[in-house]
Amino acid sequence: MSQSADRPAPAPAPSTDPAPVSATAPEPAPPHRPHHQVLIVGGGTAGITVAARLRRAGLRDVALLEPAETHWYQPLWTLVGGGQAPLRAALRPEAEVIPPGVRWLRERATAVDPVARTVTTAAGRVVSYEWLVLAPGLSLDWDGVPGLAAAVGHDGVSSNYRADLAPYTWELIRRMRRGTAVFSMPSGPVKCGGAPQKIAYLAADHWRKRGVLGDIRVILALPEPSLFKVPVFARALEGAARRYGIEVRLRTELTGLDGPERAAALTDHATGRTETVRYDLLHAVPPQRAPQWVADGPLADPASPYGYVSADPHTLRHPDFPTVFALGDVANLPTSKTGAAIRKQAPVVVANLLAGLRGRPAAARYDGYTSCPLVTARHKMVLAEFDYDLRPAPSFPFLDTTRERTDMWFLKRYGLPQLYFQGMLKGRA
Structure with missing residues (x-):
């Protein structure tokens, strides 16, 4: 989430007697009805x-x-x-x-x-x-992916889209030393569309600093044709993915899950093929509606x-x-x-x-106007701001927010919550 604005001048107090907006005004409420x-x-x-x-x-x-x-x-x-x-x-x-x-x-x-x-x-x-x-x-549709509702919260499956599971995500990342980590995003509109990949970058950055990234296969499965729909920001994310050696799979999403077997079905919508990937950590984002x-x-x-x-x-x-x-x-x-x-x-x-x-x-x-603060490392962030036409709409025109910046990370961590x-x-x- 991103927001920055000056305090607006107070609007004049309106009349509390609304003017009719149509010829079919509602009937007066019964006395007992709020x-x-x-x-x-x-x-x-x-x-x-x-x-x-x-x-x-x-x-x-x-x-x-x-x-x-x-x-x-x-x-x-x-x-x-x-x-x-x-x-x-x-x-x-x-x-x-x-x-x-x-x-x-x-x-x-x-x-x-x-x-x-x-x-x-x-x-x-x-x-x-x-x-x-x-x-x-x-609403988060945990049943939208077969097997996800039963698996999430244990056996290596977590999601930052639930408050109670976000600490478990960190526990899994912190404990991991080798194996395969899968990060997925569903098709359709979801809240904070950058969040499914931000956690992949944070995890990879942590593993890199711990010296174990070379022993971990990181897969990022996204249903979109690119990492981001605004090209200038997509290029910045592509650079982050390359830096960490992340295996980016576009037009691909999680379509099934076997929790006890730790097996994820990843379907490539471009080819129609489904591959079963054995994972040690899976961060899943449920479909939303x-x-x-x-x-x-x-x-x-x-x-x-x-x-x-x-x-x-x-x-x-x-x-x-x-x-x-x-x-x-x-x-x-x-x-x-x-x-x-x-x-x-x-x-x-x-x-x-x-x-x-x-x-x-x-x-x-x-x-x-919308904004996606795209965290790419422990103290790095790209601030993607754009409008309906996918034109960049920066709140800080004097700063280059299309590249990874430390000041933008501090804005997200400390400034935006206060705002x-x-x-x-x-x-x-």
């Missing part, structure tokens, strides 16, 4: 950031639907798995990050009815809204096989339901799913929602 002017589904990066910005803009009736009691800064999980950060640095109690004045509904959403403007929870409660912001994140209730609901994009929500790529408004916005990992946008993308999306959602409250058109636009907790989650950055 009702909110703005309901945000999801208390992760996107949900908290939007809630904080709405409160800073003066909205009083904002509710947040989120069952978890722990809030994670997930970009640190890669560094935890690489032995460069403690897990405790990545968490905060959810109650501490929810902005003052926001009503916390500690329940899980299970359905949405955008016509009636209601969300149903797992407890059977129906909450009505005037405006809805969808930010529930995505929208939560099932989203994928099965009326807001899902029919063009997305993963069930992500339809959203105008620039205004982030649902094309069929003008009182609904989507951002973050759940939105079906043609850009990488990162916290840095959310940092740019959140102000657009808030500005366009406030415009709707005032009866004005959605004028704020998101250009697809996240003290800036983004407070609506300031």
